[in-house]
Amino acid sequence: MVISEAKPAIPVAGGYLTRKKLLKNLETIGNGAMINALLDSMRASSPTRGGPYDAQDHNSWIVRHPSALTEFEEITSASKGKQIVVFLDYDGTLSPIVNDPDRAFITNEMREAVKNVAENFPTAIVSGRCRTKVYNFVRLSELYYAGSHGMDIKGPSKGHRQTKGNQTVMCQPAREFLPMIDEVYKSLVEKVRYIPGSNVEHNKFCLSVHYRCVEEKRWCELADQVKRVVKNYPMLRLSQGRKVFEIRPTIKWDKGNALEFLLESLGYAESDDVFPVYIGDDRTDEDAFKVLRVREQGVGILVSKAPKETNATYSLQEPSEVMHFLKRLVEWNKTKPLIN
Ligand SMILES: [Mg+2]
Numbered sequence: 001m002v003i004s005e006a007k008p009a010i011p012v013a014g015g016y017l018t019r020k021k022l023l024k025n026l027e028t029i030g031n032g033a034m035i036n037a038l039l040d041s042m043r044a045s046s047p048t049r050g051g052p053y054d055a056q057d058h059n060s061w062i063v064r065h066p067s068a069l070t071e072f073e074e075i076t077s078a079s080k081g082k083q084i085v086v087f088l089d090y091d092g093t094l095s096p097i098v099n100d101p102d103r104a105f106i107t108n109e110m111r112e113a114v115k116n117v118a119e120n121f122p123t124a125i126v127s128g129r130c131r132t133k134v135y136n137f138v139r140l141s142e143l144y145y146a147g148s149h150g151m152d153i154k155g156p157s158k159g160h161r162q163t164k165g166n167q168t169v170m171c172q173p174a175r176e177f178l179p180m181i182d183e184v185y186k187s188l189v190e191k192v193r194y195i196p197g198s199n200v201e202h203n204k205f206c207l208s209v210h211y212r213c214v215e216e217k218r219w220c221e222l223a224d225q226v227k228r229v230v231k232n233y234p235m236l237r238l239s240q241g242r243k244v245f246e247i248r249p250t251i252k253w254d255k256g257n258a259l260e261f262l263l264e265s266l267g268y269a270e271s272d273d274v275f276p277v278y279i280g281d282d283r284t285d286e287d288a289f290k291v292l293r294v295r296e297q298g299v300g301i302l303v304s305k306a307p308k309e310t311n312a313t314y315s316l317q318e319p320s321e322v323m324h325f326l327k328r329l330v331e332w333n334k335t336k337p338l339i340n
Contacts, residue, residue, distance in 0.1 A: 141157045
């Protein structure tokens with residue numbers, strides 16, 4: 001028997017796909033990305049803990065994106081005379097990345113740190129998740145919450161004499177997409193449920209398909225199923241986060257827009273007197289880092305242990321360092337009048 005070429009068969013619903021056939025499907029369905037490129041991208045979207053990378057690369061990356069703790073004084077002195085506004089991503093920034101997204105809890109110590117920050121500066125949580133889900137994790141009514149990648153924004157209920165759960169909706173630019181998102185959610189659940197470990201999360205204005213718990217040999221197949229569903233909805237776009245596919249409306253609205261909207265709401269639309277500090281770990285946070293670069297205001301801080309291409313200026317390695325940074329910020333603010 002002659003084996004001409006290694007063509008591993010990939011199991012799919014109702015049969016098997018050869019690598020070649022799957023590649024053809026992906027090209028037809030998606031943006032023409034090659035399987036290997038797709039897999040590389042899926043792997044790169046979340047470097048494994050302690051994964052191999054060149055120590056020299058890491059050192060040069062740290063020089064370009066120094067630790068926000070090491071450069072704390074540089075950051076605070078740049079903020080002199082300006083109002084600091086704090087923006088925090090949730091997953092991987094305040095909470096550790098965990099296998100079950102429903103169990104991405106923050107510690108009481110972190111909650112306390114965020115509460116203290118909010119007592120000192122206007123503070124917003126900006127997440128890809130459903131806003132109410134993030135609120136249920138954080139449970140601090142003094143914060144601004146921007147869920148669904150900023151497509152669902154509400155202001156703090158505390159201090160506004162409003163009863164809990166009766167916050168004023170400030171911004172929902174993708175409201176008309178709700179029925180479509182519901183429909184795609186049902187479709188995705190149906191299409192990927194036979195792939196063990198896959199998890200479709202409904203984030204109200206957007207969807208997430210998590211593959212953190214899916215065997216790597218089935219990633220292509222999962223991507224194929226997701227693309228097959230999304231291709232029927234040209235008004236939706238597909239992107240990738242940390243071991244997650246994100247599906248959201250094509251409207252030009254991302255975490256960067258949410259940041260600008262919140263600054264505007266706080267009265268800093270055209271102001272030079274504001275110093276936004278945005279801390280996040282994901283690709284979707286890059287939109288906010290970019291906005292800060294363009295505005296030449298404040299600082300972007302990427303949470304990452306591994307070198308990553310980023311528009312952030314500084315870095316922190318993990319949520320425990322974020323907490324340390326937040327505590328220092330509060331301490332600094334309390335002692336600031338004595339220094340000045
Ligand atoms: Mg994150």
